[in-house]
Amino acid sequence: MSDKKVETKEPHKSNTQEPLLEIRGLKKHFDVTEGWFKKKREYLRAVDGIDLKVYPGETLGIVGESGCGKSTTGNLIVRLLEATEGEIIFEGENLTELDGEKLRQKRKDIQMIFQDPFSSLNPRMRVFELIAEPLRTHQTHKGKALSERVYELMDVVGLSAEFAQRFPHEFSGGQRQRIGIARALALNPKLLVCDEPVSALDVSIQSQILNLLKRLQEQFNLTLVFIAHGLPAVKHISDRIAVMYLGKVVELTTREKLFANPMHPYTEGLLTAVPVPDPEVRDTRERVVLKGDIPSPVNPPSGCSFHTRCPFADEKCKQDTPAFEELKPDHFVACHYPLEGGKGTIQRS
């Protein structure tokens, strides 16, 4: 039943290595002005200035509630959306400046796995065609080599060859996600952006896909950006985790540090909101239940944008935007009163 023991990775060498991907001051504002004659334009700040580095071979997890801008970030990286501002540097080249044939070529190196295994596969194409599509698009394989490659990919993701002539609707969610992964791997990408690849799956199936992704990462030396809305899904696969809130990264550190010592109150809230599968502790366990909903990104709150829900917010939080700083080695936080250390320190069990 158990698939495999998870390896604990060596800590990455963030300071010595060149990043494969670097995001600088990235912003995406959607124009959501209603009506034609409004003088003042209204913008939805889906991504509002984020900086991230992703090193070769590592997995960067991105988490946050829905609507915080994770998919937008992913779509910006694979250039499905045009950035409003900022740079996306991949192997020293600024992706936001590429277009036409150059962009098409670059796309081979950066592939995406989508959230919804039901809508991300064309229902009218057979598995073979779906997996062959990227190969045909870039004309990397032809004829016999093409079908050999397709069957090889099917094997790699654990789909037996006899499924080749089937349509997506004949598969369960987990197996469709395997098809999506095979497609993404077809062109031997260097970077794989996974946008909530397991969110739509049953918990009992999720680990199948997570284990598969981990294995493929080792096998093909992939770098992953792994997006999820909850911490459990990124827990295993990530080396470092970025927590996003309202279009900004509020905490960024290694997964060990994040789980052992979350410094941003929002991260703490996300952590303790996860139900614990043990009825014995349900009345005793400490948890921070965040009140309210994520505010509208059209009019984000002043100061620290989390202050409307933060249990430690005070006047200063309402007025001053906290800087995103490295408070401990390799631990970046944007909070005036980080947990442990600042005045907001709470007692934890």
Next chain:
Amino acid sequence: MSQQVTPEPIPEPPVEPTPESKRRLKKSSPITRWAKLLLKSKTGTVGLFIVLVVFIVGIFADQLAPFGVNEQNYANMLAPPSWAEGGTSEHFLGTDNLGRDILSRIIYGTTISLLVGIFSVVVAGVLGMAAGLFSGYYGGWLDTITMRLVDAFLSIPNILFILVILSVLNPGILTLIFAIGVTNWVIYARLIRGEVLSVKEREYVKAAKSIGTKNMTIIRRHILPNVFSTFIVISTLSVATTIILEASLSFLGMGVQPPDVSWGYMLADGRDYLATNWWLATFPGLAITITVLGIIFLGDWLRDVLDPRSQGR
């Protein structure tokens, strides 16, 4: 990332193919599949049968018709059908006010009704499909212009527009096809565009973009097949309305010109005699109804065939 990990064998044997799917794998030739689906659907079979018969009649009209199209039988004007009271055995469906054999005229009319019905739908469909696909997919100024044009077309009553074209150009079958086609494309354009707008937001289109697929390929492989069922629905209904539209144009004297004859023309012609000599209008009317039903049945089946979910049934 220096750790050595032996790639573990595939963690899970995927679900066993069902016996049914194995069977399908063996002989998945499209023709047998189509035939099977056809036999399963009763209405589809009926539709195909009707359409085939109509086509054969249309093609072999000369051979099939017992009389010439304008051959008059002065002795037997307004004769009732042979099987009705007072009918003559020569004329199975009776004769009209000029003594022409109605059966023969319906047979001859088939050719023209079909030509007009099908080709004007092809013209409208091709124009409208292209407009809908490109304006929906690319958006921007192309979309704005196309949609304003559509609005303009829609704000003028259809028949008025056709009448203008027909009165400027020489009336005749080609003009008729052109006029109807050029007016009806807007229906396709609008509906297809709406469909494209929703299909292009689906994730698999994003997925195709993210692997670097060219726009034209995306339109051809991902958008077109998924709006095709809408296209078929509009088209089958369109053939029907076109045949009827042709009837009203012929009635106004702008459609088919004698000596040619079409069902619509006959229908219009026989209208005055409805109360006294019912067979003049009834039989062409029946021909229209049966054909239209046949086309709609066939269209329904075609939509099923094109839906991959219908496989394995």
Next chain:
Amino acid sequence: MKDENQLLNVSNLQTHFFTENGTVPSVDGVSFQVNKGELVAIVGESGSGKSVTSLSIMGLVEDPGKIVGGDIMFEDKNLATYTNKQMRKIRGNDIAMIFQEPLTSLNPVFTIGNQLREAILQHQNVDKATAKKMSIDMLTQVGIPRADKVYNSFPHSLSGGMRQRVMIAMSLSCNPKLLIADEPTTALDVTIQAQILELMKDLVKKMDTAIILITHDLGVVAELVDRVIVMYAGQVVEQSDVFTLFKDPKHPYTKGLLDSTPKIQDLNEELISIKGTVPTPANMPEGCRFHPRCPHAMDHCISHEPQLETMENGREVRCWLFDEEVMEHERQKSGNEGTPQK
């Protein structure tokens, strides 16, 4: 056998769908009981028949589905025999239901207040003004800030969590004896899920409503309920009180579900999954329906279907591992080969 305390007794329920491709036995002989004021969870992977079970109780199974066998005793009424008209009196009054996607269960063209008030007016004998007051009270009780403002707003202007609160308010507005919640938090973020679970806990303390909570997440189960019913492929495979179940799961499927539930506190736990997928009714395995995925499957399991057997403390399990005779036989057969434990 009838218990004073018993509110609902489903026995041998069978709900089938008569589709073009054949009969789909989505619920195939399901039996369970719910006592007054009790919190019961039905868990299982998607496609195991949880929703169809609850829709059957509500009399909301749609064509081509039909209850083809079994009884649904609610107090002393057999709902399985009720007509649609009779069920309408039960729904809302005695049994209420909330769904996974609250937006689709609210009418987009009426305000929240309008819908809430109508629900109250339909089931209770009060005038409009009182109904409005009750509605706003209800909204406040389910933790909606500025309830009088929300009363006048339309469903689309609320967030998912808020809508689910409204649904809860609506379903509780008539003090039903039983509330069926079908994956009420699955579409929500964990943070909002935590809020809704807190709310349900509070409400349960205040009201005397029994709840059937349907979910695929054992974490949610552990937070809330008293008793758990595990479903697989249209059948109940295990039934137990929540503490025993988590401490000592018997059925291999239950174990699989528990093992694959992430434990956030444990950073280096193994990533465990149940191999394979839920079988579709078209290729339902012979014998034990779980056997192609079961790590303990024996020869006997492949050809013989186990029954739901009662064990100590009233817990029930459907698995050959707990049948002495079969196990004795297996032990003899396999000789000194490692036998499946437990």
